[in-house]
Amino acid sequence: MNLTQLEILQLLQETGYHLTKVSARMNIVQSAVSRQLLLLEDELGAPLFLRHGKRLTGPTPLGEQILAQVSTISQAKRNIKALASDMHNNQKGILHIATTHTQAKYLLPDPISRFRDKYPGVKIYIVQSSPENLIDLLHHHQADIALCTEKVSEDPKLVIRPCYQWHHVIIVPKGHALTSGELNLERLASFPILTYSRGFTGRSNIEKAFDAAGLSLDITLAAADSDIIKTYVRLGFGVGIIAATSYETGVDDDLAVRSLADLIPPSTTKFAYLKDSYLPSYTRYFIDQLIAATHHKAFADKIDAVQGT
């Protein structure tokens, strides 16, 4: 048994039990992969994969249990490399951040700029994806940390760290009926609504509030990002409900904004990362900095300014 053989097992699972693809990923020929697999099965004394003729179709029960062990081994192996490289040169590295459009556009630009000033040697990749996909990216090691708002399922393999809390606001063209008068859910529900797609940026909290009030929403447009919503609000399609952080003073001054803090429960944007994975010092710094910054008075004031309008 050696690490190469165990890597083959893991890649087999990832490629759908396809030796040829595994060999391509490992930059060696098929025959070598085939041989190593057979050698391992021989050493362990039992087949790890089911075969239709010569084709692999899936893991045996034994193979499945062993694959679970292999995944902890490969995680530990990654950690060893990360530890060493962090110790050896903690100013260089790569940081993959998985997040949604909202965070990428309105929250991250500033913290990332400051991070880049402090760690010019660290390459940053922002992987934009739908919220439901973010956690998968972590599990598949295509992202180191994820930043998301929608409720992360209780995954024992993840560490969740709350980052900041915010409220929704409505945006309407100046002069719209909703710019004056009392603002309540019932009145809001009488207008066509433009907001986030299901599973995006606190959408679940919006639904929760209206459901609790026994109201049904007429959602004219559901988008993954605030920009689309703003665009159609400007065209007069209806009332937009977006995150307070997505309203940009200076850029969005043509839109009237009113806080929904009293009507819709607050949403929390959180960091998530794999519990068993070692995070380089610069990654921990990034997380800590962002959490500190969002707890800073200036940041709170910025949100309050919008919400207090």
Next chain:
Amino acid sequence: MNLTQLEILQLLQETGYHLTKVSARMNIVQSAVSRQLLLLEDELGAPLFLRHGKRLTGPTPLGEQILAQVSTISQAKRNIKALASDMHNNQKGILHIATTHTQAKYLLPDPISRFRDKYPGVKIYIVQSSPENLIDLLHHHQADIALCTEKVSEDPKLVIRPCYQWHHVIIVPKGHALTSGELNLERLASFPILTYSRGFTGRSNIEKAFDAAGLSLDITLAAADSDIIKTYVRLGFGVGIIAATSYETGVDDDLAVRSLADLIPPSTTKFAYLKDSYLPSYTRYFIDQLIAATHHKAFADKIDAVQGT
């Protein structure tokens, strides 16, 4: 990086950072071990061990963190082998049980005989040790499961499964003053006491009871096993306090026995094993059988018979 190199790291820790001893354990020459260690340190780009001249004295901070990862890898490796061998031939294997004298002599003989009838191919080793040592044996993989009574510290790496509950009894020579009259802690404390050493077989519960009553014990003899206690009780040294399960009808009929169920809190004997380790099917069977047997009516009656005397 390969599994051999990682094994070297682990063995270095176990041998007190001694390359020669590591090479002996691995059945290869020193020079090979030395080379592999240097190659690994070179690959990782930083030393993993501190050196006084050429002698290794301990891990560097990096080495320490990496050793932690290595231990999860080697555990997973063990699990893979155990899984395969269990699947391949689940009638053969080895079972190391770590336990104390009390369990080994009075509880285990019968269940082990029955286990051997069902699994003649499984070799059983009983590792007898002091309670405080049992958990160490698990951590050092010198035992698969431990059976002990004294409180196991809250170790997140262990699974604890309660097995059975029992009470202490006193034993005295027939005709002793304590064979008649009311039995209470105060009266008991007026006699010289013979019982278990600190840390053995529920000794802590005995102390707890007398401490709570504000009584101090005159412990004439503290032994690790019941047999020693019985011997000196027979010689008239005083009153023995032992586990009810240690009183053997037929053998100990010359001793009078009275239950302390109402005076001393009950003790629980438990199984313990490493959370991350795979237990072969026969080991799980052994545990389940023993727990089932001790919950069976006949077993409870046997204890009650002694305690009810």
Next chain:
DNA sequence: TTGCGTTACGACTCTCGTAAGGATG
């Protein structure tokens, strides 16, 4: 001086790559 770890070099083992073979859809 002894014990321990590192370095040098030849022998061997192991793994890879090329190439051919067999089986399935």
Next chain:
DNA sequence: CATCCTTACGAGAGTCGTAACGCAA
């Protein structure tokens, strides 16, 4: 017949063992 996995064989890389060296108690 195209794709995929297995088997055969020679070339190359990697590891081991012997042996000599450097260093500390």
